Amino acid sequence: MPTNNQVQDCGTLIVQVAQVTADVLILLFQVLYAFILSIVTLVVRKQPKSVRGEIVLITGAGHGIGKELAFLYASQGATVVIWDINEKNGTQTVKEIEQLGHPKAHFFLCDVSNRENVLTVAKDVQQKVGDVTILINNAGIMPTHPLLEHSKDEIQRIMDINVMAHFWTLEAFLPVMKKHNYGHIVSLSSTAGIFGIPNLVPYCCSKYAVRGLMEALYQECRADKKNEIKFTSIYPYMVDTGLCKKPIIKFQNLMPLVNPKEAAAEIMDAQRRDLNEITIPRYIFYAHNLCRMLPLKAQLFIFDFVGVGLESDLS
Ligand SMILES: NC(=O)c1ccc[n+]([C@@H]2O[C@H](COP(=O)([O-])OP(=O)(O)OC[C@H]3O[C@@H](n4cnc5c(N)ncnc54)[C@H](O)[C@@H]3O)[C@@H](O)[C@H]2O)c1
Ligand SMILES: *[C@@H]1O[C@H](CO)[C@@H](O)[C@H](O)[C@H]1NC(C)=O
Numbered sequence: 409m410p411t412n413n414q415v416q417d418c419g420t421l422i423v424q425v426a427q428v429t430a431d432v433l434i435l436l437f438q439v440l441y442a443f444i445l446s447i448v449t450l451v452v453r454k455q456p457k458s459v460r461g462e463i464v465l466i467t468g469a470g471h472g473i474g475k476e477l478a479f480l481y482a483s484q485g486a487t488v489v490i491w492d493i494n495e496k497n498g499t500q501t502v503k504e505i506e507q508l509g510h511p512k513a514h515f516f517l518c519d520v521s522n523r524e525n526v527l528t529v530a531k532d533v534q535q536k537v538g539d540v541t542i543l544i545n546n547a548g549i550m551p552t553h554p555l556l557e558h559s560k561d562e563i564q565r566i567m568d569i570n571v572m573a574h575f576w577t578l579e580a581f582l583p584v585m586k587k588h589n590y591g592h593i594v595s596l597s598s599t600a601g602i603f604g605i606p607n608l609v610p611y612c613c614s615k616y617a618v619r620g621l622m623e624a625l626y627q628e629c630r631a632d633k634k635n636e637i638k639f640t641s642i643y644p645y646m647v648d649t650g651l652c653k654k655p656i657i658k659f660q661n662l663m664p665l666v667n668p669k670e671a672a673a674e675i676m677d678a679q680r681r682d683l684n685e686i687t688i689p690r691y692i693f694y695a696h697n698l699c700r701m702l703p704l705k706a707q708l709f710i711f712d713f714v715g716v717g718l719e720s721d722l723s
Pocket of ligand 2: 471
């Protein structure tokens with residue numbers, strides 16, 4: 409004869425099992441729902457939201473992808489704030505935007521790797537232009553050579569500009585976004601932030617860091633159910649800005665350098681449609697995730713076959 413206690417234990421166990429089974433069933437439905445939703449949004453593309461009246465701050469917008477982004481946002485009616493360490497190129501960007509007939513562009517000299525400088529210039533921006541609603545962390549550098557040929561100052565510089573700067577701009581602009589529960593953070597990582605590449609050890613490290621920062625921050629903000637601040641991480645393949653000095657591409661026709669204007673258009677589109685992350689081009693996302701499920705040796709065969717890389721900029 410089972411005792412009363414044993415009967416009770418058995419009863420709780422059955423209730424617990426039923427509860428977990430129900431939870432797992434709910435989870436399965438949620439996953440299925442997410443799948444269907446993502447397929448539907450692939451087919452019926454979400455309308456890009458307007459950026460008219462937004463204040464968009466783009467770091468490193470004196471040249472390359474950042475500059476193209478500044479043109480695009482200005483042409484869509486946004487107020488554009490350009491930050492760069494290079495004064496000549498930053499003011500030149502403003503001048504070219506104004507020549508196109510968009511008066512709402514401002515340049516501020518700022519070294520994003522310097523926390524004091526970031527916080528001071530951010531205050532200046534707030535007083536002269538207003539609250540930044542879209543922050544695009546774009547400034548970056550890419551010294552390219554074997555790890556042991558990187559100087560310690562260079563490694564430090566890569567981490568300061570490509571990673572630490574994100575903390576300082578977030579410190580400057582996230583509080584106001586939180587206060588209004590409104591805003592968008594966009595960060596430039598790289599395909600070098602999803603797989604390791606020879607001659608780019610510190611750079612890959614910095615771009616992996618950006619990915620981790622963005623993913624964790626997204627999760628943290630999402631924990632607040634009312635959060636409306638959006639996050640977008642960008643992983644471009646090599647873009648034709650001069651940043652990649654000696655690209656090696658085996659299949660020139662299949663994998664050409666990305667045009668900076670096209671890269672900027674993809675980035676703005678991803679931001680305006682609230683996409684959480686995109687690779688440029690898009691197929692790399694799927695190819696990479698599939699590849700990661702394979703055994704290491706198979707991954708390496710594929711890596712060698714694709715044959716994309718960068719020669720040392722010292723040789
Ligand atoms: N070009 C590519 O192939 C490629 C690929 C993947 C990711 N990315 C990333 O995209 C971003 C933009 O790259 P790009 O090719 O347009 O580079 P770029 O060199 O053409 O432009 C970068 C701009 O950032 C500015 N800058 C550098 N250090 C700064 C600092 N400390 N403070 C403020 N401004 C600073 C430079 O003066 C320059 O105007 C970078 O983060 C880069 O890592 C580029
Ligand atoms: C400034 O712009 C010119 C012309 O686009 C470019 O050649 C140069 O490399 C830029 N300087 C920097 C530091 O990005």
